[in-house]
Amino acid sequence: MQERLVEKQNVVFIGMPGSGKSTLGRLTAERLGWEFYDTDPLIEQRTGRKVSEIFHTDGEEAFRCLETETIRECCQRRRVVIATGGGAVTRPENMAMLAATGRLIYLDRPLDVIAACNLHDRPLLAGDSRRLYVLFDQRKPLYEQYANCRVANVQPLDRVVETILTAI
Numbered sequence: 001m002q003e004r005l006v007e008k009q010n011v012v013f014i015g016m017p018g019s020g021k022s023t024l025g026r027l028t029a030e031r032l033g034w035e036f037y038d039t040d041p042l043i044e045q046r047t048g049r050k051v052s053e054i055f056h057t058d059g060e061e062a063f064r065c066l067e068t069e070t071i072r073e074c075c076q077r078r079r080v081v082i083a084t085g086g087g088a089v090t091r092p093e094n095m096a097m098l099a100a101t102g103r104l105i106y107l108d109r110p111l112d113v114i115a116a117c118n119l120h121d122r123p124l125l126a127g128d129s130r131r132l133y134v135l136f137d138q139r140k141p142l143y144e145q146y147a148n149c150r151v152a153n154v155q156p157l158d159r160v161v162e163t164i165l166t167a168i
């Protein structure tokens with residue numbers, strides 16, 4: 001838990017869908033002057049399809065395979081910021097790759113705040129915010145297990161970025 005960014009050079013965001021990984025990942029990368037890799041848009045670029053379409057047509061397992069391959073490619077890089085999808089934590093091989101090259105930041109945003117956001121493009125939630133709570137019960141222990149540090153996303157974005165920069 002003591003190793004700092006100098007030893008593990010990437011910064012990786014994990015956390016629930018809607019917790020702010022993509023938004024704060026981009027802002028953190030801008031502040032560090034590093035490249036930013038967001039796995040969901042990368043999967044969409046690679047396949048030419050929306051994440052929701054992949055889920056609906058091919059199923060979650062097919063999406064998870066694409067996600068693992070995309071994480072593998074991101075982990076070839078150094079001094080980059082990586083935003084994962086909220087479910088990346090469910091595959092130990094994803095977390096092993098990410099932990100080997102990066103410092104894992106668990107973004108913790110209150111579920112009621114997340115549920116109030118428009119998350120209709122997240123197929124696992126499918127407009128039913130109760131699913132968010134079920135997923136959280138399953139995943140919270142995993143986020144806590146793998147994270148090098150937890151950052152509460154309960155302030156304006158610019159304040160949270162400062163907290164992240166201090167934490168890494």
Ligand SMILES: Nc1ncnc2c1ncn2[C@@H]1O[C@H](COP(=O)(O)OP(=O)(O)O)[C@@H](O)[C@H]1O
Pocket residue numbers: 015016017018019020021022023024083117153154155156157160
């Ligand atoms: N601290 C914050 N203040 C205001 N809006 C936020 C904050 N954190 C996240 N958001 C908003 O929440 C939504 C979900 O964020 P996003 O980065 O897409 O999450 P994730 O990638 O974890 O699913 C976005 O509209 C984002 O702008």
Ligand SMILES: O=C(O)C1=C[C@@H](OP(=O)(O)O)[C@@H](O)[C@H](O)C1
Pocket residue numbers: 015016017018021022040051084085086087088121122123124
């Ligand atoms: O929690 C999940 O399983 C998912 C989260 C999404 O990413 P965000 O966490 O960026 O919303 C996206 O990867 C996909 O809809 C599945």
Ligand SMILES: [Mg+2]
Pocket residue numbers: 021022023040083084085
């Ligand atoms: Mg995202």
